[in-house]
Amino acid sequence: MGDRNSVTSPAPGQTGESPNPGSPAALDASKLKITLAPTLKPLQPIETLCFGQTFSDHMVVATHDPEKGWSAPEVKPYGPITLDPQCSCFQYGGNIFEGMKAYLGPDDKIRLFRPDMNMRRLERSCARLALPTIDGDAVLELIKCLVNLDRRWIPKESGYSLYIRPTVIGTSPGLGLTASDHAMLYVIASPTGPYFAKPIYLLAVSENVRAWPGGTGGHKVAGNYSPGFLPQRTAAEKGYDQILWLFGDDRRVTEAGAMNFFVVVKRDDEDGVDLITAPLDGTILPGVTRASCLALAGDPEFHKEISIRLHPQETVYTMSDLAKWSSEGKLLEALAIGTAAIVGHCDRIGYEGKDIVIPGDGMGPVGTAIRKKILDIQEGRTEWKGWGVVCD
């Protein structure tokens, strides 16, 4: 880890000045300044880890102002940030984030899972909230630096990883209702373990709506999440773990909690099973794990590996469809899918006072096969189409 002293190490030949003083600087990972934590925190025993509660020793920070553009990024000791109370991020919710994981493989290499997809989504989320333009490739370079510096925080055990949370907050001062042209990027990292040990009970809800056409449901925007806390609390009081978000008069199935949702349905032609999820119509988060499940489900190479023929279906489906499939014995599995959970299984969906029960004991064969495959790729036990990206 080198010296523990507080040092500044710009890349060779870089002065920290914008190359073109007339235009705002883009985020430039080569200008990174590193200030190491004077003392390192003790690692926490992995069996006591709770999602997003423990943070590593360092964080990445860069700031944007409309004249200078992006500052030289810094890695510095994890710590608080200080902001004016009039800032846009407090007043108007102009914040976006990403969720990613770094894994330590059996070859002792650190891998990220399809980080390019997260970085493109980060760029799109910033654009949706009219935050300053950010170069996701530069953010990825900074993330790679952080996970290498804090690699002792990546648990070696399977199912464990270092969860990475890149965040961009609007920091323009002033209460005027306009886009924030000041911003702060920061990246924090938290060691984490398996998310859902148990099956998930979902409560299907239509009186609250997570996202709508013309809104921000297709972007990873902070303000998408807090409106779900009250319905979630109500669901918990009724004995359910998460909300199954419905949309529209026809009760379309959209997402589960903050995860994409899939069902496995037996086909009438007996040619394997359908893996069904809602289409990306602007109300659905384009999840990296979602895209990966769909890609695997459409891949004959994967079908051979698992001896199940899967048919990926991005299509509108409703609670009536779920109830019908259930009553006909065709509803085989229900899966909640996301970066934190990877693949979790649901065995009960409450709707209009009754429960749709998904048969079987534990996660079914499709969920199990996809989860295993993705975890094998993420943890570096198998190479697959460049999805596992080594952090050198």
Place this chain on the structure above:
Amino acid sequence: MGDRNSVTSPAPGQTGESPNPGSPAALDASKLKITLAPTLKPLQPIETLCFGQTFSDHMVVATHDPEKGWSAPEVKPYGPITLDPQCSCFQYGGNIFEGMKAYLGPDDKIRLFRPDMNMRRLERSCARLALPTIDGDAVLELIKCLVNLDRRWIPKESGYSLYIRPTVIGTSPGLGLTASDHAMLYVIASPTGPYFAKPIYLLAVSENVRAWPGGTGGHKVAGNYSPGFLPQRTAAEKGYDQILWLFGDDRRVTEAGAMNFFVVVKRDDEDGVDLITAPLDGTILPGVTRASCLALAGDPEFHKEISIRLHPQETVYTMSDLAKWSSEGKLLEALAIGTAAIVGHCDRIGYEGKDIVIPGDGMGPVGTAIRKKILDIQEGRTEWKGWGVVCD
């Protein structure tokens, strides 16, 4: 203003301890601690004031934690706040706010306008985002203290006031997707002048949607605002000032920018005019100025004063209705209404490549009469049903 020293002055008999150590403390204004700014900032010439850019000398702060409840509130010098980057307010947008104004009357008394309505809405907004319960009456006491302490910041000139921004942010640490049971209340104050000097050009937009049934559009939630920045920027590029937000396939008219929207329409029975605005169906912010306009419009006493018979109508109306009323010569005025703007007038609405032009030069008689009446009440020139609340 008393001593300028940094002092702490709890109310007599208060120790700052919760009276019941077993239950979290409610926000208690009687426990207020005051730390005065060691030096006061120079006042800014009122003609240079920009909305929400200049802040007074002090702010109110109180914090909530799930065990102790609300801390003893403090008035302290306006300054930055320091938070952990993992806080809910950055990650999940769990922030709410209010907008109010304090006016200095000809009797040299400070008045707030129907502050009870803001405080009830503040309570409801907190509840909607599952933030800790807050007692709006206690917040109001703190606001009264702040405006008295910073009364030199309230411009005396008509149309000017001290804009008050109570804000509650979720401060729970951790990335778990649950309600924030830690929070910070703060109140900041900014001297402000007339908001819209010119008529407003609105661009009617249906491809982006501000709010949806089952969402948070009926609450003053931070995350409602930033999704509007991109459409707003696009509208500005086309020469419009604000968005007229439409909803649904029938293109219902909802709000204008971050303001409620009213139209004045000639009646077929020649019995005065209708003052029409969208109903509170969950997608419309229940504005204090909106409610006041509707109350005035339904009040025979006010009709007598202005010699116009108004019929308040909270009803669904569409762009087709607007176009029809316009073509029939019945669309007399279009008004954007809110705390910051009070009453602004719109003279042009862009829709599907054409402009609906509202006739007349400057604000029409209904907008002018309502604006004058509300300003007279706010600025203490007239007493009306207890709407102007003196801050002793």
